[in-house]
Amino acid sequence: MKHLENREENFNLLIRYLQSIADIPDDELEYVKKIVHIKYLKKGDLFIKAGEVPEFCGFICSGLMRVFYIDEQGRDFTKLFNREYNFVSSYAAFIERNESLLNVEALEDTTLFVIDYDLFRMFIDRHSCWLKIYTRALEKFYVIKERREGYLLWQDAKTRYAQFLKDFPGLEKRVKQYYIASYLGISPVSLSRIRAPYAKTAD
Amino acid sequence: MKHLENREENFNLLIRYLQSIADIPDDELEYVKKIVHIKYLKKGDLFIKAGEVPEFCGFICSGLMRVFYIDEQGRDFTKLFNREYNFVSSYAAFIERNESLLNVEALEDTTLFVIDYDLFRMFIDRHSCWLKIYTRALEKFYVIKERREGYLLWQDAKTRYAQFLKDFPGLEKRVKQYYIASYLGISPVSLSRIRAPYAKTAD
DNA sequence: CATATGCGTTAACATAGGTTAATTTATTGG
């Protein structure tokens, strides 16, 4: 019973988010309600595994996820943190139906709605509102990546960390430091050095 | 007369490209033919200026363009090279109707078709085929950016140059070395060092 | 033809950030 109420509540979060992007007719709302599944992940659970074609794209209702890459030498690189009210997948692989290079894990207990690939593609052509929403999401992803590209290209580590604090306020308290370091493309030792002055003043 | 023939020929390049992405009904083809403009840029011409809201998005029929950023200290960073058969704009700014942070210039004499923003948005809602094409383009841009993010994050300069040679075969001969260096996020001196061994063997 | 200008190369030196390892501080599980 608890779960059913919960689904209703979380579904409203999703709907409110979608409605903020485009008008969705009532019968389309009914339809989406039928085809998305709610998923509860425990801290540490993998949502998407490298080497597999991602089945799902998700919308995070609560919790926090991390998209990361493990190279041949076993080094772990964080590509992205995904918070509440955001879509999450290994998009490039999801879109192109390739084996994912990336893993996606829950860093906290996480609740999300998921849709599988076939339904997703069918879905998008069902009504123009969905394609519009998808397009806006893609535009947003693109803009985010373009910004990040700029930082990585022409800002030093200190500046990138300052920018991270702005872009994801509060996240530095929810996430292990070495994940943040690898997101910034620097070593944990180096991030610790960068943070040292912060600790002295306010923090 | 020369120009008219030329327009016809170039327009076919555009159409062939669009048709490869989605089926376009004949009357939509007629329509697009009416609303896009052909533009001839001389080597060195600016297509988009930083500080202005980009009016146009373009499709390159022939030539080569460079997207770059000038920081407060006047340093010049290359974000992207755009070749034939690709769309070009300062997308983030074009999409969001912001002042562009980026400049776009022709590195060679360049021929492109352009569409202005209002027509573009109207256009997209006109027929589902256009939204589909736009979506595919966005997906492609996103995938490219995601790849590049990976390189910038976790590969060293030598590897990034090798990757550049793979991603843009032949471009290293069309483009000044210091533009390539800034695209890779390294100094021209450093790129010269990286290239030195290449020169000794084959080239 | 002579000169100026722009670009690429090379060398010498400087520096941001990486690596390793020892030490301290948190977190987790019994």
Place this chain on the structure above:
DNA sequence: CCAATAAATTAACCTATGTTAACGCATATG
């Protein structure tokens, strides 16, 4: 609540890449 483990800090040292500057080659200009 304590022991074990994981995470963060700090220091010493190392390396890739940046910076500056001198030089050479090519191309464009008077």
